[in-house]
Amino acid sequence: MTEQAAADSRDVLLRVDNLVKYFPVRTAGFIQRTVGHVQAVDGVSLTIARGTTLGLVGETGSGKSTLARCIAGLIPATSGKVFFDGKDITNLPRRRMAPFRRDIQMIFQDPYGSLNPRRRVGAIIGDPFAVHKTVPAGERKRKVQDLMERVGLNPEHYNRFPAEFSGGQRQRIGVARALALQPKLIICDEPVSALDVSIQAQVLNLLADLQQDYGLTYLFIAHDLEVVRHVSVSVNVMYLGRICEAGPKNPVYETPRHPYTAALLSAAASADPEAAAARQRIILTGDIPSPIDPPSGCRFHPRCPKAQELCGIEEPPLEGKAGDAATHLTACHFPVAAGEKLATAGRREQA
Amino acid sequence: MSITELNWQAQTVEDLAGRTIEGRSQWQLTWRRLRRDKVSMASLAVIIAMILLAIFAPAFASLVHHPANTAYPIAGESAAGQPVAPGTNGFWLGTDDTGRDLMVRVFYGARISLFVGIVTTAIATVAGVAIGLIAGYFGGIVDTILARFTDAVLAFPYVVLALALAVVFGPSLTIIIAVISFFSWAGIARIVRGQTLSLKEKEYIEAARSIGAGPFRIMFVDILPNLLAPVLVLATLYIPSAVVFESTLSFLGLGIQPPTASWGNMLAAAQNFYQTAWWFVLFPALALLITTLAFNLLGDGIRDAMDPTTERLLAARRKARRGGAQ
Numbered sequence: 001m002t003e004q005a006a007a008d009s010r011d012v013l014l015r016v017d018n019l020v021k022y023f024p025v026r027t028a029g030f031i032q033r034t035v036g037h038v039q040a041v042d043g044v045s046l047t048i049a050r051g052t053t054l055g056l057v058g059e060t061g062s063g064k065s066t067l068a069r070c071i072a073g074l075i076p077a078t079s080g081k082v083f084f085d086g087k088d089i090t091n092l093p094r095r096r097m098a099p100f101r102r103d104i105q106m107i108f109q110d111p112y113g114s115l116n117p118r119r120r121v122g123a124i125i126g127d128p129f130a131v132h133k134t135v136p137a138g139e140r141k142r143k144v145q146d147l148m149e150r151v152g153l154n155p156e157h158y159n160r161f162p163a164e165f166s167g168g169q170r171q172r173i174g175v176a177r178a179l180a181l182q183p184k185l186i187i188c189d190e191p192v193s194a195l196d197v198s199i200q201a202q203v204l205n206l207l208a209d210l211q212q213d214y215g216l217t218y219l220f221i222a223h224d225l226e227v228v229r230h231v232s233v234s235v236n237v238m239y240l241g242r243i244c245e246a247g248p249k250n251p252v253y254e255t256p257r258h259p260y261t262a263a264l265l266s267a268a269a270s271a272d273p274e275a276a277a278a279r280q281r282i283i284l285t286g287d288i289p290s291p292i293d294p295p296s297g298c299r300f301h302p303r304c305p306k307a308q309e310l311c312g313i314e315e316p317p318l319e320g321k322a323g324d325a326a327t328h329l330t331a332c333h334f335p336v337a338a339g340e341k342l343a344t345a346g347r348r349e350q351a
Numbered sequence: 352m353s354i355t356e357l358n359w360q361a362q363t364v365e366d367l368a369g370r371t372i373e374g375r376s377q378w379q380l381t382w383r384r385l386r387r388d389k390v391s392m393a394s395l396a397v398i399i400a401m402i403l404l405a406i407f408a409p410a411f412a413s414l415v416h417h418p419a420n421t422a423y424p425i426a427g428e429s430a431a432g433q434p435v436a437p438g439t440n441g442f443w444l445g446t447d448d449t450g451r452d453l454m455v456r457v458f459y460g461a462r463i464s465l466f467v468g469i470v471t472t473a474i475a476t477v478a479g480v481a482i483g484l485i486a487g488y489f490g491g492i493v494d495t496i497l498a499r500f501t502d503a504v505l506a507f508p509y510v511v512l513a514l515a516l517a518v519v520f521g522p523s524l525t526i527i528i529a530v531i532s533f534f535s536w537a538g539i540a541r542i543v544r545g546q547t548l549s550l551k552e553k554e555y556i557e558a559a560r561s562i563g564a565g566p567f568r569i570m571f572v573d574i575l576p577n578l579l580a581p582v583l584v585l586a587t588l589y590i591p592s593a594v595v596f597e598s599t600l601s602f603l604g605l606g607i608q609p610p611t612a613s614w615g616n617m618l619a620a621a622q623n624f625y626q627t628a629w630w631f632v633l634f635p636a637l638a639l640l641i642t643t644l645a646f647n648l649l650g651d652g653i654r655d656a657m658d659p660t661t662e663r664l665l666a667a668r669r670k671a672r673r674g675g676a677q
Contacts, residue, residue: 069557072561074557074560074561094563094565097563098563101561101562101563102563105561105562106558106561108554108557108558109554110554113553113554113555114554114555114557114558115555115558116553116555116559116573116576116577117577118377118576118577119572119573119576127559127562127564127572128562128563131562131563131564131565131568132562132563174558177558177562180562181562
């Protein structure tokens with residue numbers, strides 16, 4: 001453990017160990033009975049190396065945002081541990097969490113909902129200074145205007161309201177707020193999914209520049225595979241509260257081993273029409289099952305083209321598969337072989 | 352989507368259409384709309400006039416040389432001991448049953464009524480906002496206790512309790528203010544709690560938590576500005592009911608005690624004179640009516656000015672009227 005801790009403090013900024021978040025489902029009324037749990041995150045482990053970006057992909061309802069909120073300490077984890085810079089920050093009370101809040105910041109998905117419509121932009125960006133008192137009140141305006149300039153906003157718009165900005169500009173306001181405390185880790189919860197494609201690129205480039213200039217570490221959550229590929233060093237794929245495939249970006253994208261990853265990649269839009277035409281699409285049937293009553297065994301087995309009896313019985317561990325790099329992990333009993341066609345089980349797209 | 356957000360979108364559109372694109376706050380825009388509403392402006396003028404009369408009541412008293420509580424048995428009463436009519440012997444609005452200047456006493460009554468109305472509304476608003484915010488934001492057992500307490504206060508037969516308290520503690524200005532405040536905060540608390548419940552789920556509240564803001568900072572810096580609009584409307588409408596409540600207690604003899612002038616106790620004294628001295632009944636009653644009406648109309652006007660949908664309705668109506676005239 002000491003060896004691991006030492007390694008942690010050197011190059012791993014964030015380590016999540018077997019994190020679980022269940023939301024109780026209660027009956028309505030005065031006396032509430034717990035009748036079940038939404039298993040939003042169920043035993044997720046991941047590490048992020050200092051100064052890199054970990055991409056977290058998965059469809060809606062896979063638990064990505066819940067995981068992000070647990071890591072940021074916005075909601076308490078049911079069990080498991082979160083280590084930041086080698087220190088356990090799981091479920092710390094607010095006051096003891098305060099120093100870590102400076103190091104861990106969030107950028108939110110909705111550029112409209114994440115800014116208070118009644119407050120001026122200068123007050124919103126300067127809020128972290130006011131809360132943590134890192135900058136005396138007299139210097140705040142200048143500091144905020146520096147931040148605005150850094151993220152590509154006109155500092156003269158200091159007194160405007162969020163409603164007077166476009167979606168992309170609003171997301172820059174969110175970035176400026178996250179930068180104010182000079183954090184080490186920024187959790188980006190689908191930061192560009194609400195923006196137009198052209199604006200997405202601007203915001204992604206801004207995030208990349210900031211990473212380079214300040215040595216930031218990102219946990220980048222998205223459901224857009226191409227966006228994640230563009231920004232990430234490594235990628236984790238989540239399905240129904242579990243990680244089904246993890247590893248460096250290239251092996252995961254080029255030789256996906258989990259059928260779910262393969263299906264997601266085959267469904268992604270491609271900028272190259274020839275490649276898109278040549279590609280075989282695996283169409284998943286059915287919806288993502290309810291996290292209140294997830295399937296037994298491998299959670300993907302009811303929708304998996306390769307599922308066999310074992311998949312419904314035994315949960316596959318997240319482990320390295322033969323022929324993969326040591327860091328490429330897959331939770332599957334019957335991983336997809338390189339070049340294997342899933343057309344027999346899935347359906348071919350009609351041209 | 353709440354009214355306040357709708358408001359915002361409407362404002363943006365208006366700003367784009369307008370000549371200047373500059374940061375106008377919600378308050379500036381509300382004021383612009385309110386200024387165009389003649390009824391609200393007239394009400395505001397009446398309220399300001401009433402406040403000035405109340406403030407300068409002693410000055411009026413010295414102007415006409417009739418202190419409020421001084422009786423003029425010779426000049427102020429007829430030979431039969433009845434009040435004299437308006438305009439008699441320098442009494443512009445006549446006198447009351449003991450020969451005191453009615454105008455000066457009506458102005459002094461405004462001091463009491465407006466003071467009670469504004470002070471109790473201020474206390475009730477502060478208490479109601481604080482309790483509503485705390486109940487709505489913290490939720491759980493805190494909410495259960497506070498919300499049930501609020502319901503209990505709302506369900507109370509307040510006139511009965513007010514009478515009982517006034518009897519037990521003896522009538523005084525302090526008791527009146529305490530009683531009216533105690534029965535006024537609950538309505539505000541309930542509205543604030545409801546708004547807080549919906550506002551606290553907004554992503555910007557989560558953003559505030561993620562930068563490390565504590566619950567009280569979030570309540571007062573992030574949530575409160577978003578519910579000031581409904582609270583302001585509600586407070587404007589609470590002032591007249593507090594004024595009426597004070598007059599009711601004074602009328603029943605459990606509020607402001609003679610010889611201190613209050614519209615309520617003046618009306619009580621005037622009961623026996625409505626056939627012989629109409630002015631004795633009319634002027635205090637008129638003052639009460641005008642004041643409460645002005646506050647109510649202003650409150651309605653502010654509510655309309657803050658709700659952009661009413662403006663669209665008004666514009667549509669204007670357009671229809673113009674179209675009909677052509």
